[in-house]
Amino acid sequence: MKKIEIDAFFSRLRTAWNVESGASVPSDFASRVMRTIAKSEESSKLSEIYEVFFRFASAGALTAAVAIAVMAYLPATSDLDDIGSSLADELVEGDL
Amino acid sequence: MSEVEDISKMMHRLFQGERQVFADFVTLSSPFVFRLLSKHVPAGEVENVAQDVFVSLYQSLDKNPEIENPLAWLKALTLRRAYDFWRESYRRKRVEVQSGSEEVRRWSEECLNASSAAEFTTAENQREARAVLSWLFARLSAEDRMVLSLVYLDELPVKDAAKLLGWSVTNVKVRALRVRRKARQLLESCL
Secondary structure: OOOOOOHHHHHHHHHHHOOOOOOOOOOHHHHHHHHHHHHHHHHHHHHHHHHHHHHHHHHHHHHHHHHHHHHHHHHHHHHHHHHHHHHHHHHHHHOO | OHHHHHHHHHHHHOOOOOOOHHHHHHHHHHHHHHHHHHOOOOOOHHHHHHHHHHHHHHHHHOOOOOOOOHHHHHHHHHOOOHHHHHHHHHOOOOOOEEEEEEEHHHHHHHHHHHHHHHOOOOOHHHHHHHHHHHHHHHHOHHHHHHHHHHHHOOOOOOHHOOOOOOOOHHHHHHHHHHHHHHHHHHHHOOO
């Protein structure tokens, strides 16, 4: 295998590297950038709204879980009916 | 006033909260960003990466970074987006490792036999050199690609390259030595 002097190679590659490619900027580039920024701001606002919504939703889910747990400790539905009707009777009789 | 001074002045205004000048700033500084990117990313990707540069610049306005040299800051931001582009390309395996070894071998032989660098300034040689660069870059990691281009092609001091990339000087120094060795091995393997 032949040995090469890498610095000489780099120096020759540099001549090609430094040639201006002449990449031209499209005339509507600035307006495209502004549209992208507007869209990304819009989506970040939307994600903030979603975050708030999910926070409330998870708070709602927590409340529902607590309610279910409380219900599990309450008497059975038939007992609740009895309690309800005796409360109604007492209301009618003016004891409460 | 020069392009550099205009860009610096407008960046100061932007970072002082004058966001209404942003569109004018994009118009003014995009030729600078395009020129820089055209060396570091494929021609077809320059516009997309330039968009990323300006969007991340706009987003960083909220963070009020302390900027001593606006143009160096813009240059660093542009190079870091170019580096992100290559990292993403390698991650998605979009970097094509073309064979092209014959062209590289021919160019390398010419290099060995040429008596001066002046012989390598013809359009044909430059086209070949670009092909050799693409061949070489495709065999390097995103990190090595950035170090090779900044340290050996742009000839920046290691310290400046490290600052632009946001890496430690030691990291760039070690990488520069490794990539130099790797480039030599790759080119020699074609001869």
